[in-house]
Amino acid sequence: MQDSETPVPMDAGPVVDTPIGRAAQLAVETLGRTGEGLPRPAQTRVIVVANQKGGVGKTTTTVNLAASLAFHGNRVLVVDLDPQGNASTALGIDHHAEVPSIYDVLVEGKPLADVVQPVVEVEGLFCVPATIDLAGAEIELVSLVARESRLQRAIEAYEQPLDYVLIDCPPSLGLLTVNALVAGREVLIPIQCEYYALEGLGQLLRNVELVRAHLNPHLHVSTILLTMYDARTRLAAQVAEEVRSHFSKEVLRTAIPRSVRISEAPSYGQTVLTYDPGSSGALSYLEAARELALRAAAPAGPAEPQGQEYGSGVQAGPAHEQSTMEGNR
Ligand SMILES: Nc1ncnc2c1ncn2[C@@H]1O[C@H](COP(=O)(O)OP(=O)(O)O)[C@@H](O)[C@H]1O
Ligand SMILES: [Mg+2]
Numbered sequence: 081m082q083d084s085e086t087p088v089p090m091d092a093g094p095v096v097d098t099p100i101g102r103a104a105q106l107a108v109e110t111l112g113r114t115g116e117g118l119p120r121p122a123q124t125r126v127i128v129v130a131n132q133k134g135g136v137g138k139t140t141t142t143v144n145l146a147a148s149l150a151f152h153g154n155r156v157l158v159v160d161l162d163p164q165g166n167a168s169t170a171l172g173i174d175h176h177a178e179v180p181s182i183y184d185v186l187v188e189g190k191p192l193a194d195v196v197q198p199v200v201e202v203e204g205l206f207c208v209p210a211t212i213d214l215a216g217a218e219i220e221l222v223s224l225v226a227r228e229s230r231l232q233r234a235i236e237a238y239e240q241p242l243d244y245v246l247i248d249c250p251p252s253l254g255l256l257t258v259n260a261l262v263a264g265r266e267v268l269i270p271i272q273c274e275y276y277a278l279e280g281l282g283q284l285l286r287n288v289e290l291v292r293a294h295l296n297p298h299l300h301v302s303t304i305l306l307t308m309y310d311a312r313t314r315l316a317a318q319v320a321e322e323v324r325s326h327f328s329k330e331v332l333r334t335a336i337p338r339s340v341r342i343s344e345a346p347s348y349g350q351t352v353l354t355y356d357p358g359s360s361g362a363l364s365y366l367e368a369a370r371e372l373a374l375r376a377a378a379p380a381g382p383a384e385p386q387g388q389e390y391g392s393g394v395q396a397g398p399a400h401e402q403s404t405m406e407g408n409r
Pocket of ligand 1: 133134135137138139140141166307308336337339340343344
Protein backbone atom coordinates (compact mmCIF):
# COMPACT_ATOMS: atom_id res chain seq x y z
CA MET A 81 0.00 0.00 0.00
CA GLN A 82 1.13 3.53 -0.71
CA ASP A 83 1.36 6.02 2.05
CA SER A 84 2.73 9.16 0.45
CA GLU A 85 1.51 12.72 0.11
CA THR A 86 1.61 12.52 -3.65
CA PRO A 87 -1.54 11.11 -5.13
CA VAL A 88 -0.76 7.90 -6.91
CA PRO A 89 -2.86 7.30 -10.02
CA MET A 90 -4.59 3.97 -9.82
CA ASP A 91 -4.62 1.63 -12.71
CA ALA A 92 -7.57 3.26 -14.33
CA GLY A 93 -8.04 0.45 -16.79
CA PRO A 94 -8.74 0.67 -20.46
CA VAL A 95 -10.27 3.81 -21.85
CA VAL A 96 -13.65 3.14 -23.37
CA ASP A 97 -14.24 5.67 -26.08
CA THR A 98 -17.91 6.43 -25.61
CA PRO A 99 -19.39 9.31 -23.62
CA ILE A 100 -20.59 6.97 -20.88
CA GLY A 101 -17.35 5.07 -20.86
CA ARG A 102 -15.36 8.28 -20.54
CA ALA A 103 -17.53 9.53 -17.70
CA ALA A 104 -17.15 6.26 -15.83
CA GLN A 105 -13.42 6.37 -16.42
CA LEU A 106 -13.36 9.85 -14.94
CA ALA A 107 -15.14 8.62 -11.85
CA VAL A 108 -12.56 5.87 -11.42
CA GLU A 109 -9.75 8.36 -11.81
CA THR A 110 -11.33 10.87 -9.42
CA LEU A 111 -11.62 8.21 -6.81
CA GLY A 112 -8.11 7.06 -7.56
CA ARG A 113 -6.67 10.38 -6.49
CA THR A 114 -7.59 9.67 -2.92
CA GLY A 115 -6.17 6.20 -2.93
CA GLU A 116 -3.56 3.82 -4.15
CA GLY A 117 -3.13 1.60 -7.17
CA LEU A 118 -5.19 -1.54 -7.36
CA PRO A 119 -3.40 -4.85 -7.46
CA ARG A 120 -4.70 -7.50 -9.84
CA PRO A 121 -5.05 -10.91 -8.27
CA ALA A 122 -2.26 -13.42 -8.88
CA GLN A 123 -4.84 -16.05 -9.78
CA THR A 124 -8.46 -15.84 -10.79
CA ARG A 125 -10.71 -15.06 -7.83
CA VAL A 126 -14.03 -16.86 -8.14
CA ILE A 127 -16.53 -15.09 -5.90
CA VAL A 128 -20.01 -16.44 -5.21
CA VAL A 129 -22.55 -13.74 -4.43
CA ALA A 130 -25.10 -15.58 -2.35
CA ASN A 131 -27.95 -15.03 0.07
CA GLN A 132 -31.08 -17.12 -0.19
CA LYS A 133 -33.19 -14.09 0.68
CA GLY A 134 -34.49 -12.31 -2.39
CA GLY A 135 -34.13 -8.58 -2.90
CA VAL A 136 -31.07 -8.06 -0.71
CA GLY A 137 -28.89 -6.71 -3.52
CA LYS A 138 -27.12 -9.83 -4.87
CA THR A 139 -27.61 -8.96 -8.51
CA THR A 140 -27.01 -5.25 -8.03
CA THR A 141 -23.81 -6.02 -6.16
CA THR A 142 -22.63 -8.58 -8.70
CA VAL A 143 -22.98 -6.34 -11.74
CA ASN A 144 -21.75 -3.13 -10.12
CA LEU A 145 -18.75 -4.71 -8.41
CA ALA A 146 -17.93 -6.49 -11.66
CA ALA A 147 -18.12 -3.25 -13.64
CA SER A 148 -16.05 -1.45 -10.98
CA LEU A 149 -13.35 -4.10 -11.10
CA ALA A 150 -13.34 -3.96 -14.91
CA PHE A 151 -12.98 -0.17 -14.84
CA HIS A 152 -10.03 -0.70 -12.54
CA GLY A 153 -8.40 -2.67 -15.36
CA ASN A 154 -9.39 -6.23 -14.50
CA ARG A 155 -10.85 -8.86 -16.79
CA VAL A 156 -14.11 -9.90 -15.17
CA LEU A 157 -16.71 -12.54 -15.96
CA VAL A 158 -20.21 -12.39 -14.52
CA VAL A 159 -22.03 -15.72 -14.44
CA ASP A 160 -25.78 -15.20 -14.19
CA LEU A 161 -27.11 -18.19 -12.29
CA ASP A 162 -30.61 -16.88 -11.63
CA PRO A 163 -33.39 -17.96 -14.05
CA GLN A 164 -34.76 -14.42 -13.76
CA GLY A 165 -31.73 -13.25 -15.71
CA ASN A 166 -31.56 -9.93 -13.87
CA ALA A 167 -27.78 -9.71 -14.05
CA SER A 168 -27.93 -10.29 -17.81
CA THR A 169 -30.53 -7.51 -18.13
CA ALA A 170 -28.48 -5.10 -16.06
CA LEU A 171 -25.46 -5.73 -18.25
CA GLY A 172 -27.47 -5.13 -21.41
CA ILE A 173 -27.16 -8.76 -22.53
CA ASP A 174 -29.97 -10.31 -24.51
CA HIS A 175 -31.37 -13.36 -22.72
CA HIS A 176 -34.50 -14.47 -24.50
CA ALA A 177 -35.14 -18.19 -24.60
CA GLU A 178 -33.02 -18.99 -27.70
CA VAL A 179 -29.84 -17.29 -26.51
CA PRO A 180 -27.06 -19.77 -25.63
CA SER A 181 -26.82 -19.52 -21.87
CA ILE A 182 -25.60 -21.00 -18.63
CA TYR A 183 -28.35 -23.61 -18.98
CA ASP A 184 -26.55 -25.09 -22.00
CA VAL A 185 -23.35 -25.20 -20.00
CA LEU A 186 -24.83 -26.85 -16.91
CA VAL A 187 -27.29 -29.23 -18.50
CA GLU A 188 -25.95 -29.81 -22.02
CA GLY A 189 -22.25 -29.61 -21.16
CA LYS A 190 -21.52 -26.82 -23.64
CA PRO A 191 -18.17 -25.03 -23.13
CA LEU A 192 -18.41 -21.70 -21.31
CA ALA A 193 -16.57 -20.04 -24.21
CA ASP A 194 -19.57 -20.75 -26.47
CA VAL A 195 -21.97 -18.72 -24.35
CA VAL A 196 -19.83 -15.84 -23.01
CA GLN A 197 -20.77 -12.40 -24.32
CA PRO A 198 -18.83 -9.14 -24.03
CA VAL A 199 -20.54 -6.28 -22.21
CA VAL A 200 -20.83 -3.23 -24.43
CA GLU A 201 -19.55 -0.02 -22.76
CA VAL A 202 -17.31 -1.80 -20.27
CA GLU A 203 -14.03 -3.07 -21.63
CA GLY A 204 -12.85 -6.25 -19.95
CA LEU A 205 -16.31 -7.20 -18.68
CA PHE A 206 -18.05 -10.36 -19.91
CA CYS A 207 -21.28 -12.11 -19.07
CA VAL A 208 -22.70 -15.60 -19.28
CA PRO A 209 -26.43 -14.93 -19.54
CA ALA A 210 -29.24 -16.87 -17.89
CA THR A 211 -32.49 -17.59 -19.69
CA ILE A 212 -35.76 -18.83 -18.31
CA ASP A 213 -34.69 -22.41 -19.25
CA LEU A 214 -32.59 -22.31 -16.13
CA ALA A 215 -35.74 -22.56 -14.03
CA GLY A 216 -35.92 -26.24 -14.99
CA ALA A 217 -32.25 -26.90 -14.33
CA GLU A 218 -32.64 -27.46 -10.59
CA ILE A 219 -34.66 -30.57 -11.44
CA GLU A 220 -32.81 -31.62 -14.59
CA LEU A 221 -29.47 -31.48 -12.80
CA VAL A 222 -30.57 -34.03 -10.23
CA SER A 223 -30.16 -36.97 -12.59
CA LEU A 224 -26.90 -35.82 -14.21
CA VAL A 225 -23.41 -37.03 -13.35
CA ALA A 226 -21.34 -34.71 -11.20
CA ARG A 227 -24.42 -32.60 -10.72
CA GLU A 228 -22.83 -30.38 -8.08
CA SER A 229 -19.62 -29.63 -9.94
CA ARG A 230 -20.74 -28.86 -13.47
CA LEU A 231 -20.16 -25.14 -13.16
CA GLN A 232 -16.77 -25.67 -11.54
CA ARG A 233 -15.68 -27.90 -14.43
CA ALA A 234 -16.90 -25.39 -16.99
CA ILE A 235 -15.03 -22.51 -15.34
CA GLU A 236 -11.87 -24.58 -14.99
CA ALA A 237 -12.00 -25.51 -18.67
CA TYR A 238 -12.39 -21.86 -19.75
CA GLU A 239 -9.10 -20.83 -21.26
CA GLN A 240 -9.34 -17.05 -21.48
CA PRO A 241 -7.43 -15.20 -18.75
CA LEU A 242 -9.68 -13.75 -16.05
CA ASP A 243 -8.98 -11.80 -12.88
CA TYR A 244 -12.41 -12.26 -11.35
CA VAL A 245 -15.45 -14.45 -11.85
CA LEU A 246 -18.54 -13.22 -10.02
CA ILE A 247 -21.45 -15.63 -9.77
CA ASP A 248 -24.91 -14.18 -9.18
CA CYS A 249 -26.95 -16.80 -7.32
CA PRO A 250 -30.72 -17.30 -7.28
CA PRO A 251 -32.58 -16.72 -4.01
CA SER A 252 -32.49 -20.34 -2.92
CA LEU A 253 -30.04 -22.92 -1.63
CA GLY A 254 -30.76 -25.53 -4.31
CA LEU A 255 -28.46 -27.22 -6.81
CA LEU A 256 -27.75 -24.02 -8.73
CA THR A 257 -26.38 -22.32 -5.63
CA VAL A 258 -24.51 -25.51 -4.68
CA ASN A 259 -22.89 -25.48 -8.14
CA ALA A 260 -21.76 -21.92 -7.46
CA LEU A 261 -20.40 -22.84 -4.02
CA VAL A 262 -18.46 -25.74 -5.50
CA ALA A 263 -17.06 -23.53 -8.26
CA GLY A 264 -15.93 -20.66 -6.05
CA ARG A 265 -13.38 -20.05 -3.36
CA GLU A 266 -14.97 -17.02 -1.80
CA VAL A 267 -18.52 -16.25 -0.78
CA LEU A 268 -19.70 -12.66 -0.73
CA ILE A 269 -22.91 -12.13 1.21
CA PRO A 270 -24.85 -8.92 0.61
CA ILE A 271 -26.90 -7.98 3.65
CA GLN A 272 -29.69 -5.46 3.41
CA CYS A 273 -29.71 -3.07 6.35
CA GLU A 274 -33.27 -3.82 7.41
CA TYR A 275 -35.23 -5.66 10.01
CA TYR A 276 -34.81 -9.45 9.62
CA ALA A 277 -31.54 -8.81 7.82
CA LEU A 278 -29.84 -11.73 9.50
CA GLU A 279 -32.71 -14.13 9.30
CA GLY A 280 -31.60 -17.17 7.35
CA LEU A 281 -27.95 -16.22 7.54
CA GLY A 282 -27.23 -19.15 9.83
CA GLN A 283 -28.69 -21.52 7.27
CA LEU A 284 -26.56 -20.03 4.52
CA LEU A 285 -23.43 -20.33 6.66
CA ARG A 286 -24.25 -23.95 7.47
CA ASN A 287 -24.60 -24.68 3.74
CA VAL A 288 -21.26 -23.06 3.06
CA GLU A 289 -19.80 -25.21 5.82
CA LEU A 290 -21.35 -28.38 4.36
CA VAL A 291 -20.03 -27.66 0.89
CA ARG A 292 -16.62 -26.86 2.37
CA ALA A 293 -16.57 -30.11 4.32
CA HIS A 294 -17.70 -32.39 1.51
CA LEU A 295 -17.15 -30.80 -1.87
CA ASN A 296 -14.85 -27.78 -1.83
CA PRO A 297 -12.26 -27.42 0.94
CA HIS A 298 -11.21 -23.96 -0.33
CA LEU A 299 -14.59 -22.35 0.19
CA HIS A 300 -14.91 -19.59 2.79
CA VAL A 301 -17.02 -16.53 3.43
CA SER A 302 -14.58 -13.77 2.60
CA THR A 303 -16.80 -10.73 2.37
CA ILE A 304 -20.00 -9.24 3.69
CA LEU A 305 -21.35 -6.10 2.07
CA LEU A 306 -24.01 -3.92 3.67
CA THR A 307 -26.48 -2.80 1.02
CA MET A 308 -29.32 -0.29 0.75
CA TYR A 309 -27.94 1.53 3.74
CA ASP A 310 -30.09 4.50 4.68
CA ALA A 311 -28.04 6.76 6.91
CA ARG A 312 -31.17 8.61 8.06
CA THR A 313 -32.66 5.68 9.89
CA ARG A 314 -31.57 4.37 13.25
CA LEU A 315 -32.55 0.88 12.23
CA ALA A 316 -29.99 0.79 9.41
CA ALA A 317 -27.27 1.96 11.79
CA GLN A 318 -28.29 -0.65 14.35
CA VAL A 319 -28.29 -3.46 11.81
CA ALA A 320 -24.92 -2.34 10.47
CA GLU A 321 -23.47 -2.23 13.96
CA GLU A 322 -24.87 -5.64 14.76
CA VAL A 323 -23.43 -7.21 11.61
CA ARG A 324 -20.07 -5.52 12.12
CA SER A 325 -19.84 -6.65 15.72
CA HIS A 326 -20.24 -10.29 14.75
CA PHE A 327 -18.41 -10.34 11.44
CA SER A 328 -15.81 -7.65 11.98
CA LYS A 329 -13.27 -9.19 9.61
CA GLU A 330 -15.61 -9.94 6.77
CA VAL A 331 -17.69 -6.76 6.53
CA LEU A 332 -16.38 -4.17 4.08
CA ARG A 333 -16.00 -0.69 5.55
CA THR A 334 -17.89 0.69 2.59
CA ALA A 335 -21.65 0.30 2.85
CA ILE A 336 -23.75 0.78 -0.28
CA PRO A 337 -26.27 3.58 0.25
CA ARG A 338 -29.87 3.33 -0.81
CA SER A 339 -29.80 5.18 -4.11
CA VAL A 340 -32.40 5.82 -6.77
CA ARG A 341 -29.70 5.85 -9.43
CA ILE A 342 -28.68 2.30 -8.50
CA SER A 343 -32.23 1.05 -8.87
CA GLU A 344 -32.85 2.94 -12.14
CA ALA A 345 -29.75 1.72 -13.97
CA PRO A 346 -30.94 -1.84 -14.84
CA SER A 347 -33.95 -0.57 -16.76
CA TYR A 348 -31.48 1.05 -19.16
CA GLY A 349 -29.46 -2.16 -19.42
CA GLN A 350 -26.66 -0.49 -17.53
CA THR A 351 -24.70 -0.64 -14.32
CA VAL A 352 -24.72 2.48 -12.18
CA LEU A 353 -21.07 2.94 -13.15
CA THR A 354 -22.05 3.84 -16.69
CA TYR A 355 -25.55 5.14 -15.95
CA ASP A 356 -24.43 7.81 -13.49
CA PRO A 357 -20.70 7.57 -12.83
CA GLY A 358 -20.58 10.47 -10.41
CA SER A 359 -23.47 9.29 -8.22
CA SER A 360 -22.97 8.16 -4.65
CA GLY A 361 -24.05 4.67 -5.68
CA ALA A 362 -21.38 4.44 -8.38
CA LEU A 363 -18.68 5.80 -6.10
CA SER A 364 -19.63 3.43 -3.29
CA TYR A 365 -19.39 0.38 -5.55
CA LEU A 366 -16.03 1.59 -6.88
CA GLU A 367 -14.85 1.97 -3.30
CA ALA A 368 -16.19 -1.45 -2.29
CA ALA A 369 -14.40 -2.99 -5.29
CA ARG A 370 -11.19 -1.32 -4.22
CA GLU A 371 -11.51 -2.72 -0.72
CA LEU A 372 -12.22 -6.15 -2.13
CA ALA A 373 -9.12 -6.02 -4.31
CA LEU A 374 -6.85 -4.63 -1.60
CA ARG A 375 -8.00 -7.03 1.08
CA ALA A 376 -7.10 -10.07 -0.89
CA ALA A 377 -3.71 -8.54 -1.53
CA ALA A 378 -3.08 -7.98 2.19
CA PRO A 379 -1.38 -10.82 4.05
CA ALA A 380 -4.08 -13.03 5.50
CA GLY A 381 -4.34 -13.32 9.24
CA PRO A 382 -5.16 -16.58 10.96
CA ALA A 383 -8.79 -17.54 10.71
CA GLU A 384 -10.53 -17.00 14.01
CA PRO A 385 -14.05 -18.29 14.22
CA GLN A 386 -15.92 -15.76 16.24
CA GLY A 387 -18.46 -18.12 17.68
CA GLN A 388 -20.64 -15.37 19.07
CA GLU A 389 -24.35 -15.29 18.95
CA TYR A 390 -25.88 -12.68 16.79
CA GLY A 391 -29.31 -11.28 16.41
CA SER A 392 -29.64 -10.37 20.06
CA GLY A 393 -30.79 -6.85 19.41
CA VAL A 394 -32.70 -5.60 16.42
CA GLN A 395 -33.21 -8.82 14.50
CA ALA A 396 -35.95 -11.14 15.47
CA GLY A 397 -34.71 -14.03 13.36
CA PRO A 398 -31.58 -15.93 14.23
CA ALA A 399 -30.96 -14.95 17.84
CA HIS A 400 -30.20 -18.55 18.68
CA GLU A 401 -27.92 -19.29 15.76
CA GLN A 402 -24.18 -19.54 16.06
CA SER A 403 -21.74 -18.03 13.65
CA THR A 404 -19.89 -20.64 11.68
CA MET A 405 -17.91 -18.04 9.83
CA GLU A 406 -14.50 -19.28 9.01
CA GLY A 407 -12.86 -15.92 8.64
CA ASN A 408 -10.53 -14.54 6.00
CA ARG A 409 -7.64 -16.44 4.60
N1 LIG B 1 -28.37 0.40 -3.05
C1 LIG B 1 -29.59 0.33 -3.58
N2 LIG B 1 -30.39 1.42 -3.60
C2 LIG B 1 -31.64 1.35 -4.11
N3 LIG B 1 -32.18 0.26 -4.66
C3 LIG B 1 -31.42 -0.86 -4.67
C4 LIG B 1 -30.10 -0.89 -4.14
N4 LIG B 1 -29.61 -2.14 -4.28
C5 LIG B 1 -30.58 -2.86 -4.88
N5 LIG B 1 -31.67 -2.10 -5.11
C6 LIG B 1 -32.94 -2.52 -5.72
O1 LIG B 1 -33.52 -3.51 -4.88
C7 LIG B 1 -34.11 -4.55 -5.64
C8 LIG B 1 -33.47 -5.87 -5.28
O2 LIG B 1 -32.10 -5.85 -5.60
P1 LIG B 1 -31.42 -7.09 -6.34
O3 LIG B 1 -30.00 -6.75 -6.55
O4 LIG B 1 -32.20 -7.50 -7.53
O5 LIG B 1 -31.55 -8.20 -5.19
P2 LIG B 1 -31.38 -9.79 -5.29
O6 LIG B 1 -30.55 -10.10 -6.48
O7 LIG B 1 -30.74 -10.17 -3.99
O8 LIG B 1 -32.77 -10.35 -5.39
C9 LIG B 1 -33.90 -4.17 -7.10
O9 LIG B 1 -35.04 -3.53 -7.56
C10 LIG B 1 -32.72 -3.21 -7.06
O10 LIG B 1 -32.76 -2.28 -8.12
MG1 LIG C 1 -30.98 -11.33 -8.14
